[in-house]
Amino acid sequence: MSLISAQDLQVSYGGVKVLDGVSVAIEPGEIVTLVGPNGSGKSTLVKVLLGVIAPDRGRVIRAKGLRIGYVPQRLHIDANLPMTVARFLSLPKRQPDDKVSAALTRAGVPGLEAQQMTALSGGQFQRVLLARALLTDPQILVLDEPTQGLDQPGEAAFYELLETVRRETGVGVFMVSHDLHVVMSASDRVVCLNHHICCQGTPKVVRDAPEYRALFGHGTHGALALYQHDHDHSHDPVTGHDHGGGHA
Numbered sequence: 474m475s476l477i478s479a480q481d482l483q484v485s486y487g488g489v490k491v492l493d494g495v496s497v498a499i500e501p502g503e504i505v506t507l508v509g510p511n512g513s514g515k516s517t518l519v520k521v522l523l524g525v526i527a528p529d530r531g532r533v534i535r536a537k538g539l540r541i542g543y544v545p546q547r548l549h550i551d552a553n554l555p556m557t558v559a560r561f562l563s564l565p566k567r568q569p570d571d572k573v574s575a576a577l578t579r580a581g582v583p584g585l586e587a588q589q590m591t592a593l594s595g596g597q598f599q600r601v602l603l604a605r606a607l608l609t610d611p612q613i614l615v616l617d618e619p620t621q622g623l624d625q626p627g628e629a630a631f632y633e634l635l636e637t638v639r640r641e642t643g644v645g646v647f648m649v650s651h652d653l654h655v656v657m658s659a660s661d662r663v664v665c666l667n668h669h670i671c672c673q674g675t676p677k678v679v680r681d682a683p684e685y686r687a688l689f690g691h692g693t694h695g696a697l698a699l700y701q702h703d704h705d706h707s708h709d710p711v712t713g714h715d716h717g718g719g720h721a
């Protein structure tokens with residue numbers, strides 16, 4: 474059974490459809506990455522899957538008793554607010570010290586308990602957010618652009634860490650990413666969203682190919698062309714409109 478499945482979602486803001494006929498499912502232990510242009514509805518889809526907003530149409534089915542660990546895009550902590558990592562991880566619910574330590578170790582930042590949150594590097598901060606999400610022993614991690622603000626080695630290291638956590642815990646991962654080069658190497662499945670699902674499929678292991686290396690960091694269009702996916706419909710190259718087919 475899927476961890477989460479969404480069927481035929483529709484969400485509008487002020488009469489403008491942001492999601493239209495979107496169906497997606499995440500299976501246990503899978504790393505699924507959601508890509509798409511700015512404003513294509515990625516964060517909205519995440520919010521619907523998390524149950525933060527209700528769709529106008531369609532439904533979301535979560536496995537019974539599903540534990541979700543959410544890693545936000547960013548979190549601002551006032552520079553004047555003294556708060557240690559251990560204290561942060563114990564909000565809102567006090568956590569036992571050994572659980573805090575284990576989560577930090579799993580997130581690749583062991584021993585940071587006494588460090589001030591405001592003194593962390595960007596990469597350490599993201600790992601602390603990941604540690605916090607891991608405290609509930611989740612079956613699925615949901616991450617909305619978790620590497621924003623990190624440099625490329627930092628992004629790659631973070632995704633590598635996610636793969637390790639998945640391997641060690643069997644957690645499923647659903648993340649939004651703009652980092653297509655990393656998406657290529659770290660995902661089992663890529664879902665391309667532009668208000669509806671354009672295409673989805675398994676990215677083939679082209680990361681060692683010269684063509685892939687040439688595309689590293691070259692933006693969306695070329696990298697998307699390398700995805701191995703099943704088109705269920707075509708796009709008019711001039712208008713961008715769809716022709717036929719349903720939603721994957």
Ligand SMILES: Nc1ncnc2c1ncn2[C@@H]1O[C@H](COP(=O)(O)OP(=O)(O)OP(=O)(O)O)[C@@H](O)[C@H]1O
Nearest residue numbers: 486487491509510511512513514515516517518649
């Ligand atoms: N609460 C809201 N009220 C009105 N419009 C909204 C709201 N949230 C999002 N939108 C609009 O819906 C569209 C989709 O937004 P969303 O944040 O889901 O896209 P996204 O793909 O995550 O974008 P980005 O890549 O820029 O983060 C955008 O045009 C956005 O302005």
